[in-house]
Amino acid sequence: MKIGVVGFGRRISGVIYGPVKELAPDIRITGIVDPDEKGARSRLSEQDSKEAVFYKTLGEMVRKAKPDALFIGTRCNLHTPYAIQAARYDIPLFLEKPVAISMQQAVSLEKAFEKSKCRVVVSFPLRVSPLCSFTRERIEEGAVGEPVHIMAWNYVSYGTVYWEQEYRNYKITQGLFLQKGTHDLDYMMYLMGSPIVKVGAMATFMKIFGGKKPSGLVCSKCKEAETCLESPANRKRNRSGPHEKDHPCIYSVDCGSLKTGTNEDTSSAVVEFASGAHGVYTQVFFTRRDAHARGSTLSGYMGTLGFDWYKNQLNYTRHHEPFSDTVNTDPGMNHFGGDLELARDLVKLVKDSRFKSRTPIETGLASVYTCLAAKESYLKGRFVKVRQVGQ
Ligand SMILES: NC(=O)c1ccc[n+]([C@@H]2O[C@H](COP(=O)([O-])OP(=O)(O)OC[C@H]3O[C@@H](n4cnc5c(N)ncnc54)[C@H](O)[C@@H]3O)[C@@H](O)[C@H]2O)c1
Structure with missing residues (x-):
């Protein structure tokens, strides 16, 4: 099974080398579209690193690498533009969520899939x-x-990632x-x-996170690290997580504002x-x-x-x-066992043209x-x- 990936980042490499490989050990990543070739290469297995070719566009990758399955794992704003391109092909697609980030994107994505043969697994592990x-x-x-x-x-215990990543x-x-x-x-x-x-x-903003701390500030450069509950040392002492590494300030202007x-x-x-x-x-x-x-x-x-x-x-x-x-x-199952089920659907889509995804594009x-x-x-x-x- 040959795989073509657009945006070979953390999440999608984890899905491919985790549950997908568990179910289909013979997979090979043969084509990648990702402007950060160095970063993407660092995530490739030794074997795939020898075989995988980096392409400029999804179309070129499909033509030359001839993948049996496509994966789109870019950040959120690029899911729709790449999925619209993937809709032109009859190749099973694993698409990260959210499938769109605006009404304009969602409507054009729906239109692109109206007559498409592309069967999709939207990444909804829950x-x-x-x-x-x-x-x-x-x-x-x-x-x-x-x-x-x-x-x-949904009480998230690792929510700071949405202000520090x-x-x-x-x-x-x-x-x-x-x-x-x-x-x-x-x-x-x-x-x-x-x-x-x-x-x-209803939503509540900037009562806890966000603020006026300078752009680019990280704990290791911050004078308040001694007292700040979010510094690595205090997270470690308080066992408050979600990790204890140096990280961007969650009270920084980089977190946006009510205006922006x-x-x-x-x-x-x-x-x-x-x-x-x-x-x-x-x-x-x-x-x-x-x-x-x-x-x-x-x-x-x-x-x-x-x-x-x-x-x-x-x-x-x-x-x-x-x-x-x-x-x-x-x-103890990854994403409560949902990632393995998504992978199961994707592998079945490749092997059986009549199989129906449990998370088709309509769900996204x-x-x-x-x-x-x-x-x-x-x-x-x-x-x-x-x-x-x-x-
Ligand atoms: N379904 C889930 O449960 C789940 C869990 C975690 C993350 N996600 C989603 O996964 C997505 C990716 O998150 P991540 O943490 O892996 O991010 P990441 O930054 O690690 O990966 C994104 C990749 O896209 C590449 N990229 C950037 N611009 C590109 C372009 N123009 N064309 C092609 N590739 C490009 C980057 O170089 C990077 O390798 C997010 O949208 C996130 O919402 C979903």
Whole structure:
């Protein structure tokens, strides 16, 4: 299986050399489009380093390297332009999320895929994680009756990455609904079996992160490192993570501003589903240590199902029978086992032309339209209708 990659960075090299290689040990990366050839080469295996050719464009790579699968792993703002090019070919595509970062991008991406033969695995590990799939199966069996409510939470314990890495570049990410919530809003629609049609959202900015510290400041050059809770020494002492290396200041002007756009410390959305049900989603980026939590509680008249990926557990209460269950899942899986499932789909797409991805392009688009509506809602202070795929 020959692989062509656009943007051979940290995430996509981890996916290819991790779960994809686990399932298809004979893979070879034969073509790469990445302007940082040195950085990309440092991530290649010894064998692939000998074979892989760097190309200027996706088109040239497809023509000359003839890949069996394409992977797009650039940063967020380039997913759409490259995916539009990939849509011209009948080659299975693994596409990083979010699939678009603006309405203009999302609409042109949808258009490009309307008549495309390109089958896509959108990188949504949560939706395909065993715990989420298992929960959906219980819902389909009628465990809760018709789902009428969902409450989903995401307390991120490594949230400083969105202020100390490239994720703080708002031009590239366009905020944390698109960056993070895109996963959760997607799996909520999957579990509820219905798209989100209306959103009311709120966001809180610059109460915790961001600020006026100089551009380019890093802890090792900062006079306040002794007292700052985010310095490597204090993170180490307090065991507050997410890492203890020297890093860019999370209170710097580089994190953006309300005027230029910046990531939210925390944001929440009330959502209405096409089925008439409603739900809530909330994400918090300054929590630490064992405050981490990500999961949901979903209810219908007949029962309630609740799970948290960090607890590896599903709880089921029958509302009208005196029995409740707890199901435990295996701990320690990468992205809660979701990355392996995404890789499984991609490998199947290559081997079987009739196989259907569990995260096709429509799931990526539906989630982006929802995230964009959430952004518009918190900016305008009112409920916003969500554009629907195929509208
Ligand atoms: N699905 C998930 O759970 C998940 C997890 C982590 C990251 N991600 C996503 O993965 C993406 C990449 O994140 P990362 O941490 O690997 O970033 P990265 O910076 O390590 O990788 C991006 C790569 O793209 C290359 N690149 C830059 N400009 C390019 C261009 N014009 N054409 C081709 N390549 C170009 C860079 O040189 C780099 O190698 C992000 O969009 C992020 O949201 C998804």
